[in-house]
Amino acid sequence: MKIGVVVFPGSNCDHDAWYAVSHNLQQQAEFIWHTSHSLGNVDAVIIPGGFSYGDYLRCGAIAKFSPIMGAVKKFAQDGGLVLGICNGFQVLTEVGLLPGALLRNAELKFICRTVPLEVVTTDTPFTHQAKKGQTLNIPVAHGEGCYIADERTLDELEAEDRVVLRYRSHLNGSMRDIAGIISRQRNVMGMMPHPERASDPLVGGTDGLTILASMATADAASSASIKTFQS
Amino acid sequence: MSKITPDVIAAHQLTSAEYEKILSLLGREPTLTELGIFSVMWSEHCSYKSSRVHLRKLPTESKHVLQGPGENAGIIDIGDGVAIAFKIESHNHPSFIEPFQGAATGVGGILRDIFTMGARPIAVLDSIRFGRLDDEKTGARNRRILEGVVAGISHYGNCFGVPTVGGECVFEESYDGNPLVNVFALGVFRHNEIFYGKASGVGNPVIYVGAKTGRDGIHGASMASAEFTEESKQKRPNVQVGDPFMEKLLLEACLEAMKTGAIVGIQDMGAAGLTSSTCEMGSRAGTGVEIDLQYVPQREEGMTPYEMMLSESQERMLLVAERGREDEVFRVFKKWGLDAVTIGRVTDDGILRVKDHGVTFAEIPNRALADEAPVYKRPFTTPLRTAPLDGPEVHSSDLKGDLKALLASGDLCSKRWIWEQYDHQVRTNTLAGPGAADAAVLRIKETGTSIAMSLDGNGRYCALDPREGTKLIVAECCRNLSTVGALPIATTNNLNFGNPERPEIMAQIVESIEGLAEACKYFEVPVTGGNVSLYNETLGSPILPTPVVGIVGTLKTAVPVGMAFRRAGSSVILLGGLGGCEPREFGGTQYAKVVCQSLWGVPPKLDMEYEKRVQTAVRDLVSSGVVESAHDVGEGGLAVALAECSFGPSQVGAAIDLDSDLPHELLLFHEGPSRILLSTAMPERVLETAKKNGVPAVEIGVTLEWRMTIRNRNEILIDCQVGEFQETWSSALEDLLQNPVLV
Numbered sequence: 001m002k003i004g005v006v007v008f009p010g011s012n013c014d015h016d017a018w019y020a021v022s023h024n025l026q027q028q029a030e031f032i033w034h035t036s037h038s039l040g041n042v043d044a045v046i047i048p049g050g051f052s053y054g055d056y057l058r059c060g061a062i063a064k065f066s067p068i069m070g071a072v073k074k075f076a077q078d079g080g081l082v083l084g085i086c087n088g089f090q091v092l093t094e095v096g097l098l099p100g101a102l103l104r105n106a107e108l109k110f111i112c113r114t115v116p117l118e119v120v121t122t123d124t125p126f127t128h129q130a131k132k133g134q135t136l137n138i139p140v141a142h143g144e145g146c147y148i149a150d151e152r153t154l155d156e157l158e159a160e161d162r163v164v165l166r167y168r169s170h171l172n173g174s175m176r177d178i179a180g181i182i183s184r185q186r187n188v189m190g191m192m193p194h195p196e197r198a199s200d201p202l203v204g205g206t207d208g209l210t211i212l213a214s215m216a217t218a219d220a221a222s223s224a225s226i227k228t229f230q231s
Numbered sequence: 232m233s234k235i236t237p238d239v240i241a242a243h244q245l246t247s248a249e250y251e252k253i254l255s256l257l258g259r260e261p262t263l264t265e266l267g268i269f270s271v272m273w274s275e276h277c278s279y280k281s282s283r284v285h286l287r288k289l290p291t292e293s294k295h296v297l298q299g300p301g302e303n304a305g306i307i308d309i310g311d312g313v314a315i316a317f318k319i320e321s322h323n324h325p326s327f328i329e330p331f332q333g334a335a336t337g338v339g340g341i342l343r344d345i346f347t348m349g350a351r352p353i354a355v356l357d358s359i360r361f362g363r364l365d366d367e368k369t370g371a372r373n374r375r376i377l378e379g380v381v382a383g384i385s386h387y388g389n390c391f392g393v394p395t396v397g398g399e400c401v402f403e404e405s406y407d408g409n410p411l412v413n414v415f416a417l418g419v420f421r422h423n424e425i426f427y428g429k430a431s432g433v434g435n436p437v438i439y440v441g442a443k444t445g446r447d448g449i450h451g452a453s454m455a456s457a458e459f460t461e462e463s464k465q466k467r468p469n470v471q472v473g474d475p476f477m478e479k480l481l482l483e484a485c486l487e488a489m490k491t492g493a494i495v496g497i498q499d500m501g502a503a504g505l506t507s508s509t510c511e512m513g514s515r516a517g518t519g520v521e522i523d524l525q526y527v528p529q530r531e532e533g534m535t536p537y538e539m540m541l542s543e544s545q546e547r548m549l550l551v552a553e554r555g556r557e558d559e560v561f562r563v564f565k566k567w568g569l570d571a572v573t574i575g576r577v578t579d580d581g582i583l584r585v586k587d588h589g590v591t592f593a594e595i596p597n598r599a600l601a602d603e604a605p606v607y608k609r610p611f612t613t614p615l616r617t618a619p620l621d622g623p624e625v626h627s628s629d630l631k632g633d634l635k636a637l638l639a640s641g642d643l644c645s646k647r648w649i650w651e652q653y654d655h656q657v658r659t660n661t662l663a664g665p666g667a668a669d670a671a672v673l674r675i676k677e678t679g680t681s682i683a684m685s686l687d688g689n690g691r692y693c694a695l696d697p698r699e700g701t702k703l704i705v706a707e708c709c710r711n712l713s714t715v716g717a718l719p720i721a722t723t724n725n726l727n728f729g730n731p732e733r734p735e736i737m738a739q740i741v742e743s744i745e746g747l748a749e750a751c752k753y754f755e756v757p758v759t760g761g762n763v764s765l766y767n768e769t770l771g772s773p774i775l776p777t778p779v780v781g782i783v784g785t786l787k788t789a790v791p792v793g794m795a796f797r798r799a800g801s802s803v804i805l806l807g808g809l810g811g812c813e814p815r816e817f818g819g820t821q822y823a824k825v826v827c828q829s830l831w832g833v834p835p836k837l838d839m840e841y842e843k844r845v846q847t848a849v850r851d852l853v854s855s856g857v858v859e860s861a862h863d864v865g866e867g868g869l870a871v872a873l874a875e876c877s878f879g880p881s882q883v884g885a886a887i888d889l890d891s892d893l894p895h896e897l898l899l900f901h902e903g904p905s906r907i908l909l910s911t912a913m914p915e916r917v918l919e920t921a922k923k924n925g926v927p928a929v930e931i932g933v934t935l936e937w938r939m940t941i942r943n944r945n946e947i948l949i950d951c952q953v954g955e956f957q958e959t960w961s962s963a964l965e966d967l968l969q970n971p972v973l974v
Contacts, residue, residue: 012392054476
């Protein structure tokens with residue numbers, strides 16, 4: 001599988017995602033510059049962490065208007081796999097591919113810590129290699145990770161089995177302790193924790209690799225779930 | 232043009248003798264712009280005029296050193312064609328005036344020093360010191376400064392994308408009006424990617440890149456070279472404002488532009504940006520530089536040449552490109568959305584010539600500015616000392632309570648509240664981050680080598696004896712690297728002292744530098760650069776003499792050995808033995824500080840030859856996989872070190888049995904150096920290695936779950952649940968910040 005890693009000015013986990021895919025996962029990885037209007041022939045896309053455009057105005061607010069996000073939207077609408085990590089999650093909510101928003105952490109401080117996450121559902125292209133209820137220990141590193149949405153949206157996310165990852169404890173004020181969600185079409189996922197930081201036994205363990213490896217082997221799984229939804 | 236009066240000269244912090252020297256160098260009266268330029272380049276901050284004669288005593292060479300002092304950062308060869316650049320810088324004065332921006336721009340400045348040489352920054356460490364958090368009068372301000380400094384470091388480093396992986400944080404009365412913020416950065420590159428700050432090639436274009444120039448930070452360097460007074464608070468405009476996003480773009484653009492091969496030399500615009508970069512680049516290359524300020528990208532209107540030359544706007548670089556290849560450089564900067572403009576050219580006359588719209592405002596020989604700054608042999612007597620030689624009788628009725636008090640004290644408690652605000656993992660190289668081991672360990676992805684780093688200081692030891700205190704710091708720093716299995720290879724240092732014009736302060740500086748030289752020679756860790764921060768005094772009261780030492784080492788990339796006990800049933804061995812301690816040697820300890828609330832005597836005794844053997848032994852044991860954990864017995868002594876080893880994720884404690892004649896307080900809490908606490912499943916291998924190196928090693932107990940007991944000859948000194956102490960230790964800093972019990 002060939003996975004594209006989008007690079008905005010200010011992305012700073014782009015290289016980490018690239019390294020995890022190419023070295024730890026042994027798949028093809030390539031950078032895609034933000035001014036590009038096309039994703040080329042990639043099979044999946046990662047929007048990496050960092051501070052796109054300095055996160056000025058609001059996290060992800062300016063990235064929304066970049067040429068590459070037009071291509072990412074189209075790719076997503078056509079069923080392509082998109083994984084937004086941290087700032088990438090924020091960008092995906094800004095462009096409307098995922099519902100809700102991410103606000104400043106409840107304690108108003110940046111948090112960098114490895115946290116236990118509950119795998120809430122395995123019926124996604126990003127968690128099909130995990131076990132339901134399994135705990136994954138993956139680092140977070142964010143100042144704005146407090147997930148919010150209106151009650152109806154939250155109920156809908158739960159009813160449609162779209163909450164993918166949950167913090168095992170109250171971390172940052174996120175409603176219902178949500179750490180990661182997936183789109184209705186089940187091909188676009190956003191998560192605040194950094195799977196690329198837990199993809200190497202030397203550095204941070206390999207729990208994050210479960211997410212990336214699921215993504216890299218997702219063809220069958222994803223089309224199956226997309227079909228399920230469409231029927 | 233304004234007239235140069237004695238008042239104007241004094242306002243620029245130039246002495247009349249220095250002004251006379253300017254007159255003779257120029258052969259005429261300077262313009263105001265020229266006076267401003269001289270005042271910055273000849274400030275203590277830029278010229279090291281008080282310390283230079285003594286800094287020459289430091290060892291600067293070894294087979295690993297590719298670049299010693301004098302460039303933007305030192306460079307060390309780590310094999311396989313890979314090198315590292317590293318340095319430390321202080322931002323003490325700005326951090327007092329405006330903690331958030333002061334600390335943030337401190338990080339920004341040192342990162343530019345690294346990537347201007349072509350290296351990609353991969354690690355930051357901070358040594359930060361504040362006044363007491365629980366003081367009734369100054370506590371609130373000190374808490375605000377701490378929170379601001381931490382937030383500033385977090386803001387800048389996290390956004391830039393460099394992990395902040397370690398450091399130290401200390402609280403002491405003497406920093407009440409003068410916090411210390413020393414930031415260390417390290418970068419990595421290949422040998423053929425090294426760039427220098429040289430304006431070579433007559434006729435080559437001089438190019439300005441990065442942020443626009445504004446009025447911020449004018450006279451920052453001169454401010455950093457004066458004591459604080461009540462008026463300092465009005466100097467807030469002297470502090471610069473940082474933009475880490477701009478710096479991230481500048482990093483990527485610079486590294487990419489360097490790859491074009493069109494760049495001849497490059498330098499960060501640090502203190503007095505345009506001034507220092509132009510004259511230093513010219514001076515190093517033996518050339519002249521001519522610029523016209525009308526081309527400088529400007530953030531505000533109507534700036535005078537004086538203001539532009541002295542502005543310390545952040546995130547700017549000056550580079551010299553090969554003539555005719557400017558477009559290759561411009562293309563890269565345009566891609567990253569940054570200004571890149573030719574503002575002048577390299578000349579053959581050795582003169583810094585500053586014009587604005589063709590009119591000349593300054594014409595000064597580069598060497599006069601960069602190399603002919605006054606050098607002072609300031610008089611010195613004996614080091615300032617207020618502490619008595621003998622202290623109170625140390626007699627405790629509650630050793631367990633004492634240990635708890637130490638673990639809850641600002642210096643020894645967990646600093647998690649601080650380092651969790653720093654992204655310590657970005658770039659996925661962090662093998663041992665904050666709190667995991669005695670040194671931070673980062674892998675270099677391109678090779679099988681990892682880098683270990685440690686920052687250490689101890690104002691209390693140095694107040695008692697600056698020479699011996701500094702040697703102890705170097706020894707501890709090397710010991711910290713050795714406990715993770717790394718071989719120490721080079722040093723950077725930040726010398727924080729009071730006013731050098733006071734002979735007793737100057738004596739502290741001299742003694743400390745000589746101690747640094749002696750220890751760095753002995754441990755074969757040459758000094759490749761550093762920083763001197765003087766005039767750290769507020770209203771006439773100086774800080775404790777505080778040299779901060781940063782040492783880097785190398786090791787083979789592997790799963791690191793941490794400080795925490797890993798499982799129950801392992802042997803606990805004290806490599807180096809229990810050590811001895813005279814009552815006078817106890818006066819600089821944390822016990823003396825926290826429990827006795829006093830400072831007296833002399834620092835612990837150091838035998839460097841013995842220390843070196845202990846370090847060799849522990850490096851051998853750690854790198855051969857014989858030990859499960861290793862932790863230096865440092866501040867707080869054996870009891871605190873044992874507690875720290877127990878505070879790992881699995882809360883494995885230990886049952887310790889000692890056999891010593893020392894008074895119990897000294898036995899548990901003395902800080903004699905050259906001791907390392909190990910746990911191992913192969914005790915005989917440890918004892919064997921110790922013997923081979925001629926170092927005592929005592930099996931003092933065994934690890935066990937959840938409990939920590941210490942006995943001496945069957946008398947129980949301490950018996951507690953690990954969880955109980957860990958709770959106290961973990962929450963202490965937050966408690967100090969949120970609910971300080973004022974004293």
